[in-house]
Amino acid sequence: MSTPDVYDVAIVGGAAAGLAAGIYAARDRYRTVILEKNPFVGGQIMMTGQIENFPGHAHIKGAALMEQMEEQAKGFGAAILTGQDVRALRRGADGLLELEVAGPAGGYRARSVILAPGSRYRHLGVPGEAELRQAGRVSYCAVCDGPLYRDKDVLVVGGGNTAVEDAIYVASQFTRRLILIHRRQEFRAQRILVEELYETARTKALEIRLDHVLKEIVGDETGSAIANVVVENVKTGATESLVVDGVFILVGTVPNTQFLHGSVEVDDQGYVVCDPRTLRTSMPGVFVAGDCRRGAAMQLVTACADGVVAALQLKEYFVNQEGWAHRLPGEASVRGY
Numbered sequence: 001m002s003t004p005d006v007y008d009v010a011i012v013g014g015a016a017a018g019l020a021a022g023i024y025a026a027r028d029r030y031r032t033v034i035l036e037k038n039p040f041v042g043g044q045i046m047m048t049g050q051i052e053n054f055p056g057h058a059h060i061k062g063a064a065l066m067e068q069m070e071e072q073a074k075g076f077g078a079a080i081l082t083g084q085d086v087r088a089l090r091r092g093a094d095g096l097l098e099l100e101v102a103g104p105a106g107g108y109r110a111r112s113v114i115l116a117p118g119s120r121y122r123h124l125g126v127p128g129e130a131e132l133r134q135a136g137r138v139s140y141c142a143v144c145d146g147p148l149y150r151d152k153d154v155l156v157v158g159g160g161n162t163a164v165e166d167a168i169y170v171a172s173q174f175t176r177r178l179i180l181i182h183r184r185q186e187f188r189a190q191r192i193l194v195e196e197l198y199e200t201a202r203t204k205a206l207e208i209r210l211d212h213v214l215k216e217i218v219g220d221e222t223g224s225a226i227a228n229v230v231v232e233n234v235k236t237g238a239t240e241s242l243v244v245d246g247v248f249i250l251v252g253t254v255p256n257t258q259f260l261h262g263s264v265e266v267d268d269q270g271y272v273v274c275d276p277r278t279l280r281t282s283m284p285g286v287f288v289a290g291d292c293r294r295g296a297a298m299q300l301v302t303a304c305a306d307g308v309v310a311a312l313q314l315k316e317y318f319v320n321q322e323g324w325a326h327r328l329p330g331e332a333s334v335r336g337y
Helices: 016-027 043-047 062-075 129-134 142-149 161-173 191-203 300-319 321-326
Strands: 006-012 032-035 079-081 086-091 097-101 107-115 119-121 153-157 177-182 206-210 212-219 226-233 239-242 246-249 253-255 286-288
Touching (some): 016 107, 043 119, 142 161, 142 246, 153 212, 161 177, 191 206, 226 246
Parallel strands (some): 153 177, 177 206
Antiparallel strands (some): 226 239
């Protein structure tokens, strides 16, 4: 590794979980570095317009909250380095954890690591998706791009909480007509949200089509707009062409954990396997926080809580590293100090 410095803890990811972990670790006087692959910290929450369910803030913009957390972490002494794309995690011959990064930095060494790389939007991979995404006609964040479709027609794809919530929001605030399709007969979203969805459909131009999937997004002759989309009824096989101005694909996320394969145990979907009480992973000295871990609630406040829990484990781990490595999951406790 080209970087000789040794940190007490290296945090991979500079979004909510990573920043919260950085605040706690740096405040406890651990030499802390946060490695963020993007040019700025904050992650997906930076694209959220208004947050209404973060305790202590009736209303706050995602970018504003992340900026506050970044400054707080820096204030306690955490080093925040952007443009650091972590490619591998391994343990060196001297027992230290080594993080390999792309580019001239080469890598970093630390006594412990907190994994908080988050997740990214899941794509469908249908024809026309990539091309129209580049043209700005396919989006994965309705809160971000909903205002662009005032008095226009849009298609929303998905059946989870995000898809249902965003369909309600966009249909109520902006669109002339919104069509929501879901591949199953029932939504995966919480019942209260589904009830609100159908209630909204009674008063707004919101059409719900179950058992339907998106097959293709067809661009116009210029390639800068959508000519039509093709949807299919999964029960009958019948296809239909719909004319819309935009498509929102809201079908979940994929954990940013490709660099961990072969070092830390992940499940079939790529989420990091951990002890849910201590957030320790299969690799001693490596903890996980936020949306990239198995069982995460995928909420801003729980991502922050994960970062805090992971940081709180450092003291006990540093005191008895060998014992911690062999401790059974049920024997570890989560507590402050």
